[in-house]
Amino acid sequence: MYSSLKSPSQLTRWKSSGGDPCGDSWEGIKCSGSSVTEINLSGLGLTGSMGYQLSSLTSVTRFDLSSNNLKGDIPYQLPPNAVNIDLSQNDFTGGVPYSISQMTDLQYLKLGHNQLKNQLSDMFGKLSKLKELDLSYNSLSGNLPQSFKSLSSLKKLNLENNQFSGPINVLVDLPLTDLNVENNQFTGWIPKELENINLETGGNSWSSGAAPPPPPGAKHHANRHPTNNGDGKSVKGGVAIAGIAMGVLVVIGVIITLFSRRKSSPSSNFLDEEMISQRRSFSPLASQELSQDLRADITKGFKELKSLDRCASVDIKSLQKSPSIGPKHSPYDLKRSYDENEFANRLNARRSTSLRATSYSLPDLQLATVNFATGRLLGEGSIGRVYRAKYADGKVLAVKKIDSSLFQGARSAEFAEIVSNISKLHHPNFAELVGYCSEQGHNMLIYEYFRNGSLHEFLHMSDDYSKPLTWNTRVRIALGTARAVEYLHEVCSPSLLHKNIKSSNILLDTELNPHLSDCGLATFHQRTSQNLGVGYNAPECTKPSAYTLKSDVYSFGVVMLELLTGRMPLDSSKPRPEQCLVRWATPQLHDIDALGKMVDPALRGLYPPKSLSRFADIIALCVQSEPEFRPPMSEVVQALVRLVQRSSINMRDDLGDSRRMDDYDY
Template structure:
C-alpha cells in the first residue's frame, strides 16, 4: 500500500508536474512524463531526481531536483510549481520558454537557473521569499525595467547572475543584504548610478562591464577579480569618505556586510593618503558627532519632561493624529488599522474617464508612490491635513481608542425611526438581498441617506439580543477606508437591523453585470484600483485584527463603490450569520464545499474569483453558458498564463485598452489566489504587495496596447 507521503506527492507534486508537462506542449523529449497521474520517482521521469526521507525509509520518495536544461523545450512551465515544496534545485535553462517568468515557483529552492529561456518582463516577487536560495541565474534573457528592491531576505545567495538582460536604473539598496555573495555577474545591462552598495559584500568575482555605471569604484573592490570596462567611471581621485566611515578593508573575504553602514566611494589610488584622511579625519569627526548625539538625547529628555501631560489633558486638547508607532492589536478585537506584517502602501489613483476617442490608458497619480509611512505630525489633526482625502481609498482613517467604542460606537435607532426612513421597508427602497437579509435605502428628515440591513430571523434564531449587541460592538470597531462603516443598529421587538453608510454607485456586481448600454464600463485602472482596495480591506481583517476576522462571504455584490469608484467591503464581521456556502455561487472555495470549514484562505479564494470577474466581466457561475464555461474558475484558470488565450478572455467592454504587462501580472495574482489547495494560496499582505508593484510598474509605463494589436497576437509589452 502507498504511504501518506505518496498521497501528498500524488495530490500536489504530481499534479504540478502534469500541468508543467501540458504547458510544455507534452514534448517527446520528456520521456516517461504524462499529463495525468503517474509516479515521477518510481517511473524515472527524465530530469527528475527523488530522495527518500531518511527518518522514515518506508515512506515514499519526494521530488527534490528538476533538471530540464537544454532539451529544446517550448511553451510554459505551468502555474502550480509552488506545490513542489521538496524541490531544492530547479534548472530549465536554455529552452524556449518565452514570455514572463511565472510567479509560482518552488518555494524552498537553493538553486534556480532560468538562463537563456527568452523570458521578458521582470523578476517575480516570489523569488524574494526564497530564503534558502544560494544560486540565482537569469542570464541571457530579455528581462527589462528597474531591478526590484527584493533581496533583503536573500542573505544565503552566493552566486547571482543577471547578465545579458535589459535591466535599467540603480542597483537596489537591498543588494547590501547579500552577505554571502561571492560571485556576481551584472554585465551587459543598462544599470546606472554607482556600485557603492556592493562595497562591503564578501565578493571574489564581480563583473559590471558594459553598463552605464558612474562614480568611482569603491576601494574595497580593488583587490578582487573585477571586470568594469564599458562604463562611465569618474576620473581623478575619489572624494573623501563621509565623516565617521570605517576605513576600507583590504580583501573581500574579511569584509562584513554593509548593514546600515553607508557604503563608501573608495579611492583608486594608493593606501597612504587614503589612510590618513580616512582614519584621522573620520575619527575626529566621529568624536564630534558622538558629543552632539549625546547632547541631543539629553535635550530630548529634558524637553519631554517639561512638555509631559496627563493622558486626560491630551485627549481634551489634541485632535487624534497618527500614532508614532503601530499600536498592538487588542486581543479578540480589531482597533488598529496598522498592519503587523508590513508597512501600509500609499497609492492615490485617480480614474481616467473612458472615451471612444481615447486609444490609450494610463494610471494618473497625484504624487509619486511612496512605500514608506507618511511623516508623523503630532501637532496637526486630520482636519488640518490637506493630504488626507476622503476620496483617497488608500488614506489611513482616524482610529478610535478602545474606550471610545465600548459600548458600541454606533447610534441606536428604533424600529419606528427606520420604518419612517424606509417608507415601511417598501419595495421601492429595496437595494439588495442576500442570505442574511435585505438591504433598504433609508432617508431621514435631515436628508441623510443610509443603507439599512434587515437581518432575517433565521440568521438570529430566538431572542439573541445579547449576541447581536456583541456582534455590533465588534463590527463597530472595524475601521478601514475600504470597509463599509457601521453607523448604527436597532434591536427591539425581535427585530435586528444594521445601519451602514450609503453608496449611490451600488456594488461591483451591478457595474460588471447589470450595467445598461448607456453605462460607462469600468476601465482597466479602475478595476485594478478596486482589486487593490479590496485586498487591503482583507489584509486588515486577516492580519491586523487579533484574532483574524474571517469574512466568509467575499463576492462582487459585497464590494460597494463610492462616487470615485473606491471599493468598500461590506458584510464584515457578520460571519456568524452566514449559513453554509452556496454551491452554485462560484465563489466557494473547494474545501468549504467539501467540509463547510472556512479559513482566511477561503476568503483569499473568493477574492481571486472576484478578480477574475474584474478581468473577464463574467459571472462566477453562469448556467446560460456551455457546460465547459459555466464555472468561471474552471474555465479561466488553465488559460491565465497563456498570453494569447488571456487576451481573448479579457472583458470585451475594455475594448483592448489595457497594459499587457499589467494584465499578465493581474492574472498571476489570480492564479495564486484560486489554487485548489488552501495552504498554497498567498496571504493577503502578499497580494497587496503584488498589486502595489503592479500599479507602480503601470504608472511607469510609456506605451499602451490597442485592440488591433491584441487580435494580431503581436501584443506589445510595456516598458517599465
C-alpha cells in the same frame, strides 16, 4: 516558527507544541517575566523558513535570525514592536515586507546579503526612530522612495551592490554619518550636503561637470563638483543636486499633471444616484478615463495604510472567554431579554474602541426607508435585506435588516456582541459600520451608503457605455479588496474569516475605490445551510463549517476573474463549457493568445498585455483546487503591488506591445 525551521536540533529545549520558552530557557530566547522579549538565533545554521503569525510576538524588541540559511519570502508580519530586526546573510527572496511601515519603534533594520528584489514601496513615513538601515547586497531596484525623507534619526545607510537608479537627492537632509551607495545605477549629481560624512559612491553613473543652479523657488543646496577618480572608490568631491534642466522638466510635469487632473475631475466621473435609477448613459468610456496615471491612482494603496489600527481582539472576559468573534453565551445570558437601554449598556461595556456606533431608533429608520418599502430595497442576501435610508438633511445610509430567525432566541444579547465586534474593524477598504438598531425584535446594522453601488452592478448590470472601469481602475479595485481581506486574515487576532467575498459585496465610492462589506458577519454564514455564494465557493466548501482562510482566497480569485473577463461566476446563458467561470478560464490563464480573447470586451483592448498576464498569474494561484497551494492574502497583496511596480518600470515595453500607445496609463 519551530516547525517552519524544520525542528532543528540546535534549538535546544524548543518544542513544536506546548512548553514554556521562558521557564524552560529555550535556546536564543530572553524574557521579561513571562513575556518573550528577545529572539536571537544568529549563526546557528538554520534552514527552512521563518513561518507566519509573528505579529503575535508583541513583546519582542530584538529579533535576530542573521547568518543562517533561511529561504523564501520574509513574512509579511514581523514582531510589531521590534526595535532591532536583523535578517541579514540568509537566502531570503521576494521584497521588503510592507508591514514594516507600521513598526514605529524600529531603530535597526538589517536585511543585507540576501536575494531581495523589486522596488522599495513608500513605506518609511512613520519610521522616524530608525537609526540604521542595511539593504546591501540584494537585487533591489528603482528610485529611492520619497518617504526616506521621514527617516529623521537615520545615521547609517547601506545600499551598496543593488540595482537602485535615479538620484539620491532624497537623502540630503538626513542626519547621516555613514552612507554607502556603491555599485548601483544611480545618476545625477552627488549632493554637497553629503560632503562631510563617510561616503562611498563608486560604481555608479554620476553626472560629470558642475551641476547647474536650482530653479527659482526651489530649496537651495550648494553645488559641488564631482572628483571622479575613476577607480570606483569613495568620491568626496563636490557636485550639486538640482539643475535648470531638471527644473524645466518639473514645471512641465506639474503643468501636465494639473491639466490631466482638470480633465478627469468633473462630476461626470461619478455616478449620481438618479443616474443609477434612470439608467442614463455614463461618461467617460474606458478610453476617456485614461488621464489618471496608475501610479498616482493607487499610490495611496501601497503608501502608509491610512488607518490600519491593529484589529482589537474580542474582550475575553466580557465575551465569556470566547476564542473567536462568533458569539457564545453563558446559560444566564441566553435566558435574559433586554430592552434598548440595557442593550446599549452591554454594547458599550464590550467596546474597546473610541469610535461609538450610534443607536438609531426603529421609528426613525421606518420613516427614512418609507417603512422599508420595496422601492428602497438595495439588495437581498443570505442573512437579510439592505435598504436605502434617506433623511431630510440629505444624509443617506444603508440599513441591513437581519433575518430574526438567525438569532435563535437570544437576540439582544447576541446582537450586542456582534455590533461590538464589528465596531472594532477599521480599514480604509471596509464599508464601515456607523450604527445599529435593536428594537421590537428587529436587529439592524447601519452602514455608510455608496452611491456607485457594487462591483457586480458595474461589471454585469451596466451597458457598454456606462462602464468607467478601465484596466487601472480594475487593478486598484483588486488591490484595495485584497488589502481588506488581508486585514481580516493577518492583522486581526484571532484571524477572521469573511466567508462571503463576492463582487456584490464590494462597494465603490465616488472615486471607484473598493469597500468590502459584510465584514465580521461570518457567524451568520456559519448557520445558513444554503450555498454561501454560487460560483464563489472553493471546492472544499461542501458545508459552511468547511470554510477556511484559503477558501476566502479562492473567492477573491473568482472576483479577480470577474474583473479580468467581465463575466459572472455562473452564467447559464453561455454555452455549457463556459457557464462556470473558473472551470472555463483556469486552463487559459497561462496562454497569452487565449488570454487576449477572454479579457472583458468592455476594455476595448485598452490594457498593457504584460500587466494582464501578471494579473492572470495571480488569479491562477488563488483558484487552485487544493487549498494548501493557495497563497496567503499577504502574498496576494504583495503580488499585486509588484504588478503595479513592474508595470510602471517597464512602461515602454508594455506600451510597445500595443497598437494604441496613447491610450495607456502605464
